[in-house]
Amino acid sequence: MEAIEPAYGTTTLLLIAAAAVAVLLFLIIKVKLHAFVALVLVSVLTALAAGIPVGDVPDALTFGFADTIGSVALLVGFGVMIGRLLEITGGAQVLADTLIARFGEKRAPLALGVAALLFGFPIFFDAGLVVFLPIVFTVARRFGGSLLLYGLPTAGAFAAMHALVPPHPGPVAAAEALEGDIGLTLLVGVPVAVVSWYVGVMLVSRVLGRRVYVDIPDVLFGRVDEENDETEGGGTGVRTRTAPAFTTVLGVLLLPFVLISFDTVFATLTTAGVIEEGATWAESLMLLGNTTVALLITVLVAIVVLGRRDRSMADISTIFDRALGPICSIILITGAGGMFGGVLELSGIGEALSNSLSDLGMSLILQAFVIAAVLRVAQGSATVALTTAAGLLGPAAAAADLGSFQISLLVMAIAAGATVLSHVNDSGFWLVSRFFGMDVKTTLMTWTVMETTLGLTAFGLSAALWAVA
Numbered sequence: 254m255e256a257i258e259p260a261y262g263t264t265t266l267l268l269i270a271a272a273a274v275a276v277l278l279f280l281i282i283k284v285k286l287h288a289f290v291a292l293v294l295v296s297v298l299t300a301l302a303a304g305i306p307v308g309d310v311p312d313a314l315t316f317g318f319a320d321t322i323g324s325v326a327l328l329v330g331f332g333v334m335i336g337r338l339l340e341i342t343g344g345a346q347v348l349a350d351t352l353i354a355r356f357g358e359k360r361a362p363l364a365l366g367v368a369a370l371l372f373g374f375p376i377f378f379d380a381g382l383v384v385f386l387p388i389v390f391t392v393a394r395r396f397g398g399s400l401l402l403y404g405l406p407t408a409g410a411f412a413a414m415h416a417l418v419p420p421h422p423g424p425v426a427a428a429e430a431l432e433g434d435i436g437l438t439l440l441v442g443v444p445v446a447v448v449s450w451y452v453g454v455m456l457v458s459r460v461l462g463r464r465v466y467v468d469i470p471d472v473l474f475g476r477v478d479e480e481n482d483e484t485e486g487g488g489t490g491v492r493t494r495t496a497p498a499f500t501t502v503l504g505v506l507l508l509p510f511v512l513i514s515f516d517t518v519f520a521t522l523t524t525a526g527v528i529e530e531g532a533t534w535a536e537s538l539m540l541l542g543n544t545t546v547a548l549l550i551t552v553l554v555a556i557v558v559l560g561r562r563d564r565s566m567a568d569i570s571t572i573f574d575r576a577l578g579p580i581c582s583i584i585l586i587t588g589a590g591g592m593f594g595g596v597l598e599l600s601g602i603g604e605a606l607s608n609s610l611s612d613l614g615m616s617l618i619l620q621a622f623v624i625a626a627v628l629r630v631a632q633g634s635a636t637v638a639l640t641t642a643a644g645l646l647g648p649a650a651a652a653a654d655l656g657s658f659q660i661s662l663l664v665m666a667i668a669a670g671a672t673v674l675s676h677v678n679d680s681g682f683w684l685v686s687r688f689f690g691m692d693v694k695t696t697l698m699t700w701t702v703m704e705t706t707l708g709l710t711a712f713g714l715s716a717a718l719w720a721v722a
Contacts, residue, residue, distance in 0.1 A: 261304060270597055270631055273299040277593070277677050281693045288683070288693070289582070292589035296596045303600035317595015321680045322588030325379060329580055329587075329684075331548035332383025335505070335555050337576035338569075342559045343496030344505070345387040349395065351499050352388075361392050366406030366455055370447060372506070373414030376513050377421070379684055380544050381411040384506065386688060393469050400469050402462035404689055405703055409454030412681075413707060416635060416668045417449070418442040419521060423636050427643035427667050431650050433660035435521060441661040442668075445714050449669075453710035454703055461699050470690030497559055505555050509547045516542025583687040590683040594633030597678055617653060618666045618719045621646055622712045625670025633678030638671040659722050665715040673708035675701055 261269070273295055280291040293314075300310045339345040356364035365388070373381050385407050393403045419425045419439045428438045515538040522528045528535050540546060560569040615623070624645060628638035643664070650663060675682045676697065686696040 266303065266600060267631070269299065269302050269600070273302070273593075273597075274677060278693065281677075288586045289589050292586065292593050292677075296589070296593045299593070300596045300600070303596070305596075305600060313596055313599050314592055316592075316599060318588045318592035320595065321591025322584060325587050325591075325680065325684070326584045327545045328377075328380045328548065329383055329584055330577060331545070331552050332380060332386075333576050333580050334552050334573050335384055335548070336387040337572055338555045338559045339502065339505070340387040340391070341572060342562070344502040344559055345391040347496050347499050348388055348502050348506070349391040353392070353395075358396055361396060362403050362406045362458065363455065365389060365392060365403055366410045366450065369407045369410035370414060370450060372510050373411040374418065374510075374514075376411070376510060377544055378408075378411045378415040378681065380509070380513075380548060382408055382684070382688065384509065385411075390469050399462040399465060400467040400689055401458060401465060401699055404467075405458035405461065405699065406450075406455050408685055408700075409458065409703055409707060410450050412672070412704065413446040413450040413454065413711075416639075416672045416708075417446040417665060417711060423639040423671065424664055424668055425521065425524070426636075426640045427664045428661070429524070430640065430643035430647050431660050431663060432647070433664060434657045435525060437657050438661040438664050441658070441665060445665050445711055448714060449707055449711040453707035457703055457706045461702065465695060465699055467689060467691055467695065467699075470688075495563075497562065501558055505551065505558065508554055509544075509551045512547035512550060513542050513544055515539060516544070516547075583684070586687055587680050587683045590633070590678065591680040594678040594680065597632040598634065598637060617646070617649060617655075618663060618716055620649075621663050621666040622670040622716075625667045626673050626708070627670075629671045630674050630676070633676075633680070633682075635671040635675075635679070635681070639667055642667045642670065656722070659719065662715045662719045662722065666712055666719075669708045669711035669715060671708075672711065673705045675704040 276298070277291055277295045280286040280295070281288055284291075286294075296314055296317075297310065300313050301307070305313050336345075339348075352364045352368070353361055365385070369381065369385060372385070376384075389400075389403050389407050393400050415421050415423070417424060419428065419435050419442060424438055424442060425435060427433075428435050519528060519535045519539050519542070523530055523532075523535060541550070556566075556569055560572070564572075621642060625638050625642035628641055629635055632638070646663065646667070650660060655663070677683075677693065682696060682700065685691075685700045686693065689696075689700075691699065
């Protein structure tokens, strides 16, 4: 669905968006209305208030909802299946024990974060987070303390790689819009992402983890000992079964990493002209690397190498049924968050802001950060903010006759602005909130703060390099 011609000026649209967020927070935090109901209700009211024609409101609502849930539902569903098999077969425990043995107890959060940085190179944020959750929960249960000490470094690592490093779609699209070099953007993005993660996520998570206690939720995967009676015929469950080997568990985790890299790498090479567009062999490998297909293949492999070691297919189906049930709420709330962001996008607020911010009379790199940040806050989607800001800055960047390195830094600044201040109009906000079992207020105090420090650190590095470039 295309954006609707704005019915009001920028100021009015901003006031409507601010009022919508305020009402949503009031309904969820004060009234205690269920987040899914509140998001749908506020989305309807916002669409009407923003001047979207009554006949177009249903399409406006389904625009963001369908786009979000179409990807999230499959990724979360397959991810939870993989995670539950890792959990109940002891695979997550094996991997956690190995990480702790190599890095030590005090460095457990660092170990999780470094692993997520590596796995996050080709894997999208939501898919990587779901697959890593059982490992995070296992480590957190073993050592105690707030889940944030272990969860934020992991989630923040996936967020940093997704926002800043090609071949993820956001930085690739921004580099193309600015006519930059994707390879150089990759070389710049990796160190910026790693340093930004350590300063803006790792160090910040230590402070947040000490100040805010978040218990390990049982709603997503349940506890391992609850599976003791899950098999047919009164099986004794995981306690009497032999855990899989570390290499087996690592292989299951590496499989989606390898498969998804087919899609991201070959798509990038095709865009760069290295591979002929439409080549059948490349498209076949890219199909295997499609995130949904890659996770489906991983589920099938996990069934064979983990589940079928000492369980029947009937047992595994029962395990999957029990794992999928609790995530319905997560999927619906995340989809409704996408609905709210989609309504704000279609209302014309992004276009109105773009027109008013396109000539701010400040340095180009600061302008890039500010435009992307305002767009991010206004409509929620980091990808939309990133691509829109890059499109706006394209003419100015061309007129400034920037070098390839400066264009890469400009991409980093845009990505940094598109990262900050994740809040209730961002579907990723709800994904983290539900996965970590946090209420809205706690998520704003932790995830929103961490995303902001991550983005600010990335911009600080970009601006410092820009000054000496």
